[in-house]
Amino acid sequence: MITDYKKHDLYGKTLIQKIELAPPFKFEFPITQQACFLYVKEGEAEYQIDGEEIEVTANYSLLLNCMNSGKQVRNSKSNSNCEIVIVTFYPEILKKIYERELPKLLQKPKNAISNKSSEKINSDFLIQKYIEGLLFYFKNPSLISEDILVLKLKEIILLLSQTQNSESIQLILSQLFSPAAYTFKQVIEANLFSQLTIEELAQQNNLSVSSFKREFAKIYRDTPANYIKMKKLEKAAELLQVSDKRITEIAFACGFNDLANFTKSFTSRYNVSPTNYRQQLNNSQQL
Structure with missing residues:
Protein backbone atom coordinates (compact mmCIF):
# COMPACT_ATOMS: atom_id res chain seq x y z
CA MET A 1 0.00 0.00 0.00
CA ILE A 2 1.34 3.43 -0.97
CA THR A 3 1.33 5.77 2.05
CA ASP A 4 3.06 8.76 0.44
CA TYR A 5 3.99 9.74 -3.13
CA LYS A 6 5.88 12.80 -4.38
CA LYS A 7 7.50 13.65 -7.72
CA HIS A 8 9.29 16.37 -9.68
CA ASP A 9 9.03 16.75 -13.46
CA LEU A 10 11.62 17.91 -15.99
CA TYR A 11 10.55 19.03 -19.48
CA GLY A 12 7.07 17.60 -18.86
CA LYS A 13 8.26 14.12 -17.79
CA THR A 14 8.54 12.60 -14.33
CA LEU A 15 12.23 12.72 -13.41
CA ILE A 16 12.40 11.85 -9.72
CA GLN A 17 9.88 10.14 -7.46
CA LYS A 18 9.73 9.34 -3.75
CA ILE A 19 7.39 6.56 -2.72
CA GLU A 20 6.68 5.28 0.77
CA LEU A 21 5.01 1.87 1.00
CA ALA A 22 3.56 -0.17 3.84
CA PRO A 23 3.87 -3.98 3.57
CA PRO A 24 2.63 -6.09 2.06
CA PHE A 25 3.08 -3.99 -1.06
CA LYS A 26 3.40 -4.29 -4.81
CA PHE A 27 4.61 -1.30 -6.80
CA GLU A 28 4.60 -1.54 -10.57
CA PHE A 29 6.65 0.97 -12.53
CA PRO A 30 6.24 0.77 -16.32
CA ILE A 31 9.20 2.44 -17.95
CA THR A 32 8.84 1.73 -21.64
CA GLN A 33 11.58 3.36 -23.75
CA GLN A 34 13.33 4.57 -20.61
CA ALA A 35 15.58 3.34 -17.85
CA CYS A 36 15.51 4.03 -14.15
CA PHE A 37 17.68 4.08 -11.05
CA LEU A 38 15.74 2.78 -8.05
CA TYR A 39 17.21 3.38 -4.59
CA VAL A 40 15.88 1.79 -1.39
CA LYS A 41 16.25 4.42 1.35
CA GLU A 42 14.55 2.43 4.10
CA GLY A 43 13.20 -1.09 4.46
CA GLU A 44 13.62 -3.67 1.72
CA ALA A 45 12.06 -4.69 -1.57
CA GLU A 46 12.19 -7.67 -3.91
CA TYR A 47 12.51 -7.69 -7.68
CA GLN A 48 12.23 -10.70 -9.96
CA ILE A 49 13.90 -11.09 -13.34
CA ASP A 50 14.48 -14.21 -15.43
CA GLY A 51 13.17 -16.36 -12.60
CA GLU A 52 15.67 -14.96 -10.09
CA GLU A 53 14.50 -13.09 -7.01
CA ILE A 54 16.71 -10.08 -6.18
CA GLU A 55 16.46 -8.59 -2.71
CA VAL A 56 17.27 -4.90 -2.44
CA THR A 57 17.85 -3.68 1.11
CA ALA A 58 18.39 -0.18 2.54
CA ASN A 59 21.11 1.88 0.78
CA TYR A 60 21.26 -0.53 -2.18
CA SER A 61 19.80 0.20 -5.59
CA LEU A 62 18.77 -1.23 -8.94
CA LEU A 63 19.32 0.01 -12.47
CA LEU A 64 16.68 -1.21 -14.91
CA ASN A 65 16.63 -0.73 -18.67
CA CYS A 66 13.84 0.23 -21.04
CA MET A 67 12.82 -3.36 -21.72
CA ASN A 68 11.42 -3.89 -18.22
CA SER A 69 8.02 -2.22 -18.51
CA GLY A 70 5.41 -3.80 -16.31
CA LYS A 71 7.96 -5.07 -13.78
CA GLN A 72 7.41 -4.47 -10.10
CA VAL A 73 9.05 -4.31 -6.72
CA ARG A 74 7.20 -5.96 -3.87
CA ASN A 75 7.49 -7.15 -0.30
CA SER A 76 5.21 -9.61 1.43
CA LYS A 77 7.65 -10.74 4.12
CA SER A 78 8.84 -7.70 6.09
CA ASN A 79 6.75 -5.81 8.64
CA SER A 80 8.66 -2.55 8.17
CA ASN A 81 7.76 0.24 5.78
CA CYS A 82 9.81 0.83 2.64
CA GLU A 83 10.90 4.13 1.15
CA ILE A 84 12.24 4.20 -2.40
CA VAL A 85 13.55 6.99 -4.63
CA ILE A 86 13.44 6.61 -8.42
CA VAL A 87 15.35 8.63 -11.02
CA THR A 88 14.14 8.03 -14.57
CA PHE A 89 16.36 8.37 -17.66
CA TYR A 90 14.69 9.47 -20.90
CA PRO A 91 16.84 9.36 -24.07
CA GLU A 92 15.32 12.58 -25.41
CA ILE A 93 16.11 14.46 -22.17
CA LEU A 94 19.64 13.07 -21.99
CA LYS A 95 20.29 14.16 -25.58
CA LYS A 96 18.98 17.61 -24.73
CA ILE A 97 21.15 18.18 -21.65
CA TYR A 98 24.28 16.72 -23.28
CA GLU A 99 24.22 18.86 -26.41
CA ARG A 100 27.72 18.14 -27.71
CA GLU A 101 28.40 14.52 -26.86
CA LEU A 102 26.88 11.87 -24.63
CA PRO A 103 29.13 10.85 -21.70
CA LYS A 104 30.90 7.51 -21.99
CA LEU A 105 28.41 5.82 -19.66
CA LEU A 106 25.66 6.38 -22.25
CA GLN A 107 27.69 5.24 -25.25
CA LYS A 108 27.68 1.68 -26.51
CA PRO A 109 30.73 -0.21 -25.19
CA LYS A 110 33.18 -1.69 -27.64
CA ASN A 111 32.78 -5.45 -28.04
CA ALA A 112 29.42 -5.39 -26.25
CA ILE A 113 28.00 -8.91 -26.29
CA SER A 114 25.11 -8.60 -23.85
CA ASN A 115 21.66 -7.05 -23.68
CA LYS A 116 21.80 -7.04 -19.87
CA SER A 117 18.63 -5.48 -18.47
CA SER A 118 19.24 -4.96 -14.75
CA GLU A 119 22.02 -4.51 -12.23
CA LYS A 120 21.96 -4.42 -8.44
CA ILE A 121 24.25 -1.65 -7.23
CA ASN A 122 26.11 -2.05 -3.95
CA SER A 123 25.87 0.46 -1.12
CA ASP A 124 27.91 3.53 -2.07
CA PHE A 125 28.62 6.50 0.21
CA LEU A 126 28.46 9.14 -2.54
CA ILE A 127 25.17 7.78 -3.87
CA GLN A 128 23.76 7.83 -0.33
CA LYS A 129 24.68 11.51 -0.09
CA TYR A 130 23.13 12.12 -3.51
CA ILE A 131 19.84 10.62 -2.31
CA GLU A 132 19.94 12.77 0.82
CA GLY A 133 20.23 15.77 -1.48
CA LEU A 134 17.15 14.69 -3.44
CA LEU A 135 15.20 14.19 -0.20
CA PHE A 136 16.06 17.76 0.78
CA TYR A 137 14.29 19.01 -2.34
CA PHE A 138 11.27 16.81 -1.68
CA LYS A 139 11.03 18.50 1.73
CA ASN A 140 11.58 21.93 0.18
CA PRO A 141 9.83 21.77 -3.24
CA SER A 142 9.83 25.55 -3.61
CA LEU A 143 13.61 25.41 -4.10
CA ILE A 144 13.38 23.09 -7.11
CA SER A 145 14.11 24.56 -10.53
CA GLU A 146 14.74 23.23 -14.02
CA ASP A 147 18.46 23.98 -13.72
CA ILE A 148 18.75 22.09 -10.43
CA LEU A 149 16.99 19.04 -11.88
CA VAL A 150 19.36 19.03 -14.86
CA LEU A 151 22.33 19.21 -12.47
CA LYS A 152 20.94 16.35 -10.33
CA LEU A 153 20.45 14.22 -13.45
CA LYS A 154 24.03 14.84 -14.59
CA GLU A 155 25.26 14.14 -11.07
CA ILE A 156 23.75 10.65 -10.86
CA ILE A 157 25.18 9.82 -14.31
CA LEU A 158 28.62 10.84 -13.03
CA LEU A 159 28.27 8.87 -9.79
CA LEU A 160 27.09 5.73 -11.59
CA SER A 161 30.09 5.95 -13.89
CA GLN A 162 32.35 5.77 -10.83
CA THR A 163 30.81 2.73 -9.16
CA GLN A 164 32.26 -0.77 -9.35
CA ASN A 165 29.22 -1.69 -11.45
CA SER A 166 29.99 0.89 -14.14
CA GLU A 167 30.59 -1.62 -16.97
CA SER A 168 27.21 -3.30 -16.46
CA ILE A 169 25.54 0.08 -16.03
CA GLN A 170 27.01 1.24 -19.35
CA LEU A 171 25.63 -1.88 -21.06
CA ILE A 172 22.17 -1.04 -19.75
CA LEU A 173 22.04 2.72 -20.30
CA SER A 174 23.65 2.62 -23.75
CA GLN A 175 20.68 0.55 -24.94
CA LEU A 176 18.60 3.73 -24.74
CA PHE A 177 20.54 4.96 -27.77
CA SER A 178 21.84 1.77 -29.38
CA PRO A 179 19.18 -0.91 -28.83
CA ALA A 180 20.42 -4.49 -28.72
CA ALA A 181 18.81 -7.44 -30.45
CA TYR A 182 16.03 -8.03 -27.97
CA THR A 183 14.37 -11.31 -27.14
Whole structure:
Protein backbone atom coordinates (compact mmCIF):
# COMPACT_ATOMS: atom_id res chain seq x y z
CA MET A 1 0.00 0.00 0.00
CA ILE A 2 1.34 3.43 -0.97
CA THR A 3 1.33 5.77 2.05
CA ASP A 4 3.06 8.76 0.44
CA TYR A 5 3.99 9.74 -3.13
CA LYS A 6 5.88 12.80 -4.38
CA LYS A 7 7.50 13.65 -7.72
CA HIS A 8 9.29 16.37 -9.68
CA ASP A 9 9.03 16.75 -13.46
CA LEU A 10 11.62 17.91 -15.99
CA TYR A 11 10.55 19.03 -19.48
CA GLY A 12 7.07 17.60 -18.86
CA LYS A 13 8.26 14.12 -17.79
CA THR A 14 8.54 12.60 -14.33
CA LEU A 15 12.23 12.72 -13.41
CA ILE A 16 12.40 11.85 -9.72
CA GLN A 17 9.88 10.14 -7.46
CA LYS A 18 9.73 9.34 -3.75
CA ILE A 19 7.39 6.56 -2.72
CA GLU A 20 6.68 5.28 0.77
CA LEU A 21 5.01 1.87 1.00
CA ALA A 22 3.56 -0.17 3.84
CA PRO A 23 3.87 -3.98 3.57
CA PRO A 24 2.63 -6.09 2.06
CA PHE A 25 3.08 -3.99 -1.06
CA LYS A 26 3.40 -4.29 -4.81
CA PHE A 27 4.61 -1.30 -6.80
CA GLU A 28 4.60 -1.54 -10.57
CA PHE A 29 6.65 0.97 -12.53
CA PRO A 30 6.24 0.77 -16.32
CA ILE A 31 9.20 2.44 -17.95
CA THR A 32 8.84 1.73 -21.64
CA GLN A 33 11.58 3.36 -23.75
CA GLN A 34 13.33 4.57 -20.61
CA ALA A 35 15.58 3.34 -17.85
CA CYS A 36 15.51 4.03 -14.15
CA PHE A 37 17.68 4.08 -11.05
CA LEU A 38 15.74 2.78 -8.05
CA TYR A 39 17.21 3.38 -4.59
CA VAL A 40 15.88 1.79 -1.39
CA LYS A 41 16.25 4.42 1.35
CA GLU A 42 14.55 2.43 4.10
CA GLY A 43 13.20 -1.09 4.46
CA GLU A 44 13.62 -3.67 1.72
CA ALA A 45 12.06 -4.69 -1.57
CA GLU A 46 12.19 -7.67 -3.91
CA TYR A 47 12.51 -7.69 -7.68
CA GLN A 48 12.23 -10.70 -9.96
CA ILE A 49 13.90 -11.09 -13.34
CA ASP A 50 14.48 -14.21 -15.43
CA GLY A 51 13.17 -16.36 -12.60
CA GLU A 52 15.67 -14.96 -10.09
CA GLU A 53 14.50 -13.09 -7.01
CA ILE A 54 16.71 -10.08 -6.18
CA GLU A 55 16.46 -8.59 -2.71
CA VAL A 56 17.27 -4.90 -2.44
CA THR A 57 17.85 -3.68 1.11
CA ALA A 58 18.39 -0.18 2.54
CA ASN A 59 21.11 1.88 0.78
CA TYR A 60 21.26 -0.53 -2.18
CA SER A 61 19.80 0.20 -5.59
CA LEU A 62 18.77 -1.23 -8.94
CA LEU A 63 19.32 0.01 -12.47
CA LEU A 64 16.68 -1.21 -14.91
CA ASN A 65 16.63 -0.73 -18.67
CA CYS A 66 13.84 0.23 -21.04
CA MET A 67 12.82 -3.36 -21.72
CA ASN A 68 11.42 -3.89 -18.22
CA SER A 69 8.02 -2.22 -18.51
CA GLY A 70 5.41 -3.80 -16.31
CA LYS A 71 7.96 -5.07 -13.78
CA GLN A 72 7.41 -4.47 -10.10
CA VAL A 73 9.05 -4.31 -6.72
CA ARG A 74 7.20 -5.96 -3.87
CA ASN A 75 7.49 -7.15 -0.30
CA SER A 76 5.21 -9.61 1.43
CA LYS A 77 7.65 -10.74 4.12
CA SER A 78 8.84 -7.70 6.09
CA ASN A 79 6.75 -5.81 8.64
CA SER A 80 8.66 -2.55 8.17
CA ASN A 81 7.76 0.24 5.78
CA CYS A 82 9.81 0.83 2.64
CA GLU A 83 10.90 4.13 1.15
CA ILE A 84 12.24 4.20 -2.40
CA VAL A 85 13.55 6.99 -4.63
CA ILE A 86 13.44 6.61 -8.42
CA VAL A 87 15.35 8.63 -11.02
CA THR A 88 14.14 8.03 -14.57
CA PHE A 89 16.36 8.37 -17.66
CA TYR A 90 14.69 9.47 -20.90
CA PRO A 91 16.84 9.36 -24.07
CA GLU A 92 15.32 12.58 -25.41
CA ILE A 93 16.11 14.46 -22.17
CA LEU A 94 19.64 13.07 -21.99
CA LYS A 95 20.29 14.16 -25.58
CA LYS A 96 18.98 17.61 -24.73
CA ILE A 97 21.15 18.18 -21.65
CA TYR A 98 24.28 16.72 -23.28
CA GLU A 99 24.22 18.86 -26.41
CA ARG A 100 27.72 18.14 -27.71
CA GLU A 101 28.40 14.52 -26.86
CA LEU A 102 26.88 11.87 -24.63
CA PRO A 103 29.13 10.85 -21.70
CA LYS A 104 30.90 7.51 -21.99
CA LEU A 105 28.41 5.82 -19.66
CA LEU A 106 25.66 6.38 -22.25
CA GLN A 107 27.69 5.24 -25.25
CA LYS A 108 27.68 1.68 -26.51
CA PRO A 109 30.73 -0.21 -25.19
CA LYS A 110 33.18 -1.69 -27.64
CA ASN A 111 32.78 -5.45 -28.04
CA ALA A 112 29.42 -5.39 -26.25
CA ILE A 113 28.00 -8.91 -26.29
CA SER A 114 25.11 -8.60 -23.85
CA ASN A 115 21.66 -7.05 -23.68
CA LYS A 116 21.80 -7.04 -19.87
CA SER A 117 18.63 -5.48 -18.47
CA SER A 118 19.24 -4.96 -14.75
CA GLU A 119 22.02 -4.51 -12.23
CA LYS A 120 21.96 -4.42 -8.44
CA ILE A 121 24.25 -1.65 -7.23
CA ASN A 122 26.11 -2.05 -3.95
CA SER A 123 25.87 0.46 -1.12
CA ASP A 124 27.91 3.53 -2.07
CA PHE A 125 28.62 6.50 0.21
CA LEU A 126 28.46 9.14 -2.54
CA ILE A 127 25.17 7.78 -3.87
CA GLN A 128 23.76 7.83 -0.33
CA LYS A 129 24.68 11.51 -0.09
CA TYR A 130 23.13 12.12 -3.51
CA ILE A 131 19.84 10.62 -2.31
CA GLU A 132 19.94 12.77 0.82
CA GLY A 133 20.23 15.77 -1.48
CA LEU A 134 17.15 14.69 -3.44
CA LEU A 135 15.20 14.19 -0.20
CA PHE A 136 16.06 17.76 0.78
CA TYR A 137 14.29 19.01 -2.34
CA PHE A 138 11.27 16.81 -1.68
CA LYS A 139 11.03 18.50 1.73
CA ASN A 140 11.58 21.93 0.18
CA PRO A 141 9.83 21.77 -3.24
CA SER A 142 9.83 25.55 -3.61
CA LEU A 143 13.61 25.41 -4.10
CA ILE A 144 13.38 23.09 -7.11
CA SER A 145 14.11 24.56 -10.53
CA GLU A 146 14.74 23.23 -14.02
CA ASP A 147 18.46 23.98 -13.72
CA ILE A 148 18.75 22.09 -10.43
CA LEU A 149 16.99 19.04 -11.88
CA VAL A 150 19.36 19.03 -14.86
CA LEU A 151 22.33 19.21 -12.47
CA LYS A 152 20.94 16.35 -10.33
CA LEU A 153 20.45 14.22 -13.45
CA LYS A 154 24.03 14.84 -14.59
CA GLU A 155 25.26 14.14 -11.07
CA ILE A 156 23.75 10.65 -10.86
CA ILE A 157 25.18 9.82 -14.31
CA LEU A 158 28.62 10.84 -13.03
CA LEU A 159 28.27 8.87 -9.79
CA LEU A 160 27.09 5.73 -11.59
CA SER A 161 30.09 5.95 -13.89
CA GLN A 162 32.35 5.77 -10.83
CA THR A 163 30.81 2.73 -9.16
CA GLN A 164 32.26 -0.77 -9.35
CA ASN A 165 29.22 -1.69 -11.45
CA SER A 166 29.99 0.89 -14.14
CA GLU A 167 30.59 -1.62 -16.97
CA SER A 168 27.21 -3.30 -16.46
CA ILE A 169 25.54 0.08 -16.03
CA GLN A 170 27.01 1.24 -19.35
CA LEU A 171 25.63 -1.88 -21.06
CA ILE A 172 22.17 -1.04 -19.75
CA LEU A 173 22.04 2.72 -20.30
CA SER A 174 23.65 2.62 -23.75
CA GLN A 175 20.68 0.55 -24.94
CA LEU A 176 18.60 3.73 -24.74
CA PHE A 177 20.54 4.96 -27.77
CA SER A 178 21.84 1.77 -29.38
CA PRO A 179 19.18 -0.91 -28.83
CA ALA A 180 20.42 -4.49 -28.72
CA ALA A 181 18.81 -7.44 -30.45
CA TYR A 182 16.03 -8.03 -27.97
CA THR A 183 14.37 -11.31 -27.14
CA PHE A 184 10.72 -12.11 -27.88
CA LYS A 185 9.75 -11.40 -24.28
CA GLN A 186 11.61 -8.09 -24.17
CA VAL A 187 9.86 -6.88 -27.33
CA ILE A 188 6.47 -7.72 -25.84
CA GLU A 189 7.21 -5.97 -22.55
CA ALA A 190 8.56 -2.89 -24.31
CA ASN A 191 5.28 -2.49 -26.22
CA LEU A 192 2.74 -3.49 -23.57
CA PHE A 193 1.24 -0.02 -23.40
CA SER A 194 1.54 0.96 -27.04
CA GLN A 195 -1.17 1.01 -29.69
CA LEU A 196 0.50 -1.77 -31.72
CA THR A 197 -1.79 -4.46 -33.11
CA ILE A 198 -1.11 -8.19 -32.81
CA GLU A 199 -0.03 -8.14 -36.47
CA GLU A 200 2.47 -5.35 -35.78
CA LEU A 201 3.85 -7.13 -32.71
CA ALA A 202 4.33 -10.25 -34.84
CA GLN A 203 6.26 -8.16 -37.38
CA GLN A 204 8.45 -6.76 -34.60
CA ASN A 205 9.47 -10.36 -33.85
CA ASN A 206 9.80 -11.32 -37.54
CA LEU A 207 7.06 -13.94 -37.15
CA SER A 208 3.77 -14.69 -38.87
CA VAL A 209 0.68 -14.00 -36.74
CA SER A 210 0.04 -17.72 -36.19
CA SER A 211 3.66 -18.39 -35.18
CA PHE A 212 3.61 -15.31 -32.95
CA LYS A 213 0.49 -16.53 -31.11
CA ARG A 214 1.99 -19.99 -30.59
CA GLU A 215 5.22 -18.51 -29.20
CA PHE A 216 3.26 -16.12 -26.99
CA ALA A 217 1.14 -18.91 -25.53
CA LYS A 218 4.25 -20.99 -24.86
CA ILE A 219 5.91 -18.17 -22.89
CA TYR A 220 2.97 -16.47 -21.17
CA ARG A 221 0.40 -19.30 -21.09
CA ASP A 222 -2.23 -16.84 -22.28
CA THR A 223 -3.46 -15.19 -25.46
CA PRO A 224 -1.74 -11.95 -26.55
CA ALA A 225 -4.98 -9.96 -26.39
CA ASN A 226 -5.92 -11.08 -22.87
CA TYR A 227 -2.43 -10.79 -21.38
CA ILE A 228 -1.77 -7.32 -22.79
CA LYS A 229 -5.22 -6.10 -21.74
CA MET A 230 -4.67 -7.29 -18.15
CA LYS A 231 -1.27 -5.57 -18.00
CA LYS A 232 -2.78 -2.32 -19.27
CA LEU A 233 -5.48 -2.49 -16.60
CA GLU A 234 -2.91 -3.19 -13.88
CA LYS A 235 -0.95 -0.14 -14.99
CA ALA A 236 -4.13 1.95 -14.97
CA ALA A 237 -4.91 0.82 -11.41
CA GLU A 238 -1.39 1.84 -10.35
CA LEU A 239 -1.68 5.27 -11.99
CA LEU A 240 -5.05 5.84 -10.35
CA GLN A 241 -3.32 5.27 -7.04
CA VAL A 242 -0.13 7.28 -7.46
CA SER A 243 -1.07 10.11 -9.80
CA ASP A 244 -3.66 12.86 -10.01
CA LYS A 245 -4.05 12.56 -13.78
CA ARG A 246 -7.53 12.63 -15.25
CA ILE A 247 -9.16 9.29 -16.04
CA THR A 248 -9.00 10.07 -19.76
CA GLU A 249 -5.24 10.74 -19.59
CA ILE A 250 -4.66 7.48 -17.73
CA ALA A 251 -6.70 5.52 -20.26
CA PHE A 252 -4.61 6.83 -23.18
CA ALA A 253 -1.33 6.43 -21.25
CA CYS A 254 -2.18 2.76 -20.77
CA GLY A 255 -2.85 2.12 -24.45
CA PHE A 256 -6.64 2.45 -24.57
CA ASN A 257 -7.89 4.66 -27.39
CA ASP A 258 -11.49 4.76 -26.19
CA LEU A 259 -12.59 5.95 -22.71
CA ALA A 260 -15.82 3.95 -22.74
CA ASN A 261 -13.96 0.73 -23.57
CA PHE A 262 -11.42 1.45 -20.83
CA THR A 263 -14.13 2.09 -18.23
CA LYS A 264 -15.99 -1.09 -19.20
CA SER A 265 -12.82 -3.22 -19.14
CA PHE A 266 -11.64 -1.73 -15.84
CA THR A 267 -15.02 -2.23 -14.17
CA SER A 268 -15.13 -5.83 -15.38
CA ARG A 269 -11.63 -6.50 -13.99
CA TYR A 270 -11.91 -4.72 -10.61
CA ASN A 271 -15.70 -4.73 -10.06
CA VAL A 272 -15.65 -0.94 -9.65
CA SER A 273 -15.37 2.00 -12.03
CA PRO A 274 -12.03 3.86 -12.36
CA THR A 275 -13.51 6.91 -10.62
CA ASN A 276 -14.84 4.91 -7.67
CA TYR A 277 -11.62 2.88 -7.49
CA ARG A 278 -9.61 6.09 -6.98
CA GLN A 279 -12.14 7.40 -4.45
CA GLN A 280 -11.97 4.19 -2.42
CA LEU A 281 -8.16 4.44 -2.35
CA ASN A 282 -8.31 8.05 -1.18
CA ASN A 283 -10.81 7.19 1.53
CA SER A 284 -8.70 4.26 2.83
CA GLN A 285 -5.57 6.45 3.01
CA GLN A 286 -7.42 9.07 5.05
CA LEU A 287 -8.45 6.58 7.72
